[in-house]
Amino acid sequence: MSETGTWALIHAVARSLIDHADELTELDRAIGxxxxxxxxxxxxxxxxxxxxxxxxxxxxxxLHQCGMTLVMTVGGASGPLYGTLLLELGKALQAxxxxxxxxxxxxxxxxxxxxxxxxxxxxAGQKTLLDVLVPLQQALAGDQxxxxxxxxxxxxxxxxxxxxxxxxxxxxxxxRSIGHMDPGARSSALMVVALLAALPTATTDPGLTP
Amino acid sequence: xxxxIVIVSHSPKVAEGTADMVRQMVGTMVPLAWCGGDGxxxxxxxxxxxxxxxxxxxxxxxxxxxxxxxxxAMQAEMAIELLDEERRARVQICEAPLVExxxxxxxxxxxxxxxxxxxAMAEQLSP
Numbered sequence: 625m626s627e628t629g630t631w632a633l634i635h636a637v638a639r640s641l642i643d644h645a646d647e648l649t650e651l652d653r654a655i656g657x658x659x660x661x662x663x664x665x666x667x668x669x670x671x672x673x674x675x676x677x678x679x680x681x682x683x684x685x686x687l688h689q690c691g692m693t694l695v696m697t698v699g700g701a702s703g704p705l706y707g708t709l710l711l712e713l714g715k716a717l718q719a720x721x722x723x724x725x726x727x728x729x730x731x732x733x734x735x736x737x738x739x740x741x742x743x744x745x746x747x748a749g750q751k752t753l754l755d756v757l758v759p760l761q762q763a764l765a766g767d768q769x770x771x772x773x774x775x776x777x778x779x780x781x782x783x784x785x786x787x788x789x790x791x792x793x794x795x796x797x798x799x800r801s802i803g804h805m806d807p808g809a810r811s812s813a814l815m816v817v818a819l820l821a822a823l824p825t826a827t828t829d830p831g832l833t834p
Numbered sequence: 835x836x837x838x839i840v841i842v843s844h845s846p847k848v849a850e851g852t853a854d855m856v857r858q859m860v861g862t863m864v865p866l867a868w869c870g871g872d873g874x875x876x877x878x879x880x881x882x883x884x885x886x887x888x889x890x891x892x893x894x895x896x897x898x899x900x901x902x903x904x905x906x907a908m909q910a911e912m913a914i915e916l917l918d919e920e921r922r923a924r925v926q927i928c929e930a931p932l933v934e935x936x937x938x939x940x941x942x943x944x945x946x947x948x949x950x951x952x953x954a955m956a957e958q959l960s961p
Contacts, residue, residue, distance in 0.1 A: 699880060
């Protein structure tokens with residue numbers, strides 16, 4: 625992918641988080657400490673500020689840099705969780721030819737999801753971002769068309785609504801956590817949707833300019 | 835030199851108040867640092883601030899880190915992973931309530947115990 629294409633992808637994902645900051649904060653206010661949108665926005669803005677130099681780097685280095693940026697700027701559990709996801713993705717893709725094919729992407733995401741599980745001492749079914757990341761990784765590893773993964777991610781986030789929270793502050797609410805979508809699942813889904821929506825333009829439009 | 839103690843809370847007031855309680859118990863015998871807040875006046879925790887606190891309370895005998903809620907624990911884990919490899923092995927997070935754990939850990943450290951014993955005491959004695 626060209627430098628401008630990469631730049632467009634970074635922008636699309638970051639803009640989506642910034643545009644949905646209020647919604648994410650609202651979701652987090654219901655079952656957490658109400659700062660998820662603010663935190664993700666802070667991270668997205670920090671990444672955007674470096675977008676020009678990030679886009680010029682190889683994919684593995686770009687993911688590592690984005691991960692470190694999130695670790696250093698995003699508070700709460702989201703910084704370490706999303707930071708770990710991107711750092712591990714970068715690590716897994718380091719040895720792969722660029723651009724990576726779908727098989728190596730799925731394997732890299734598998735490794736990164738394992739790292740997120742370890743970081744959060746959690747797994748799917750506990751009303752967290754893993755409820756999006758785990759089925760997403762499975763679908764990517766299977767033969768589901770790439771264009772359907774956005775709706776899969778959105779539906780997976782929606783599916784956290786009836787779940788009982790077992791990790792994080794939402795778990796303190798016990799049964800009262802039921803009936804609210806997990807903010808981390810929602811932010812994960814938003815990023816997947818933004819990434820996929822920007823992908824065709826980013827890979828084919830030579831006229832894109834940063 | 836004794837094991838150092840680092841206190842991490844989402845609230846700078848809680849972190850500072852806990853540090854005051856530790857100081858009341860052990861004075862200046864134990865290297866101690868605290869951090870809290872999002873760096874912009876709000877509640878939260880920051881990896882960079884935790885790294886700085888570990889450096890400020892550094893002891894070659896090691897550093898015990900006490901944290902309040904889950905996010906701070908994950909932030910502290912990330913902070914430890916950012917340290918030099920040589921230092922990384924000498925920093926441990928105590929799974930204990932913040933205030934009780936910090937006071938107990940510091941008291942144990944002040945007697946010259948090693949890091950594993952400081953951590954074990956904080957984890958055992960805390961309610």
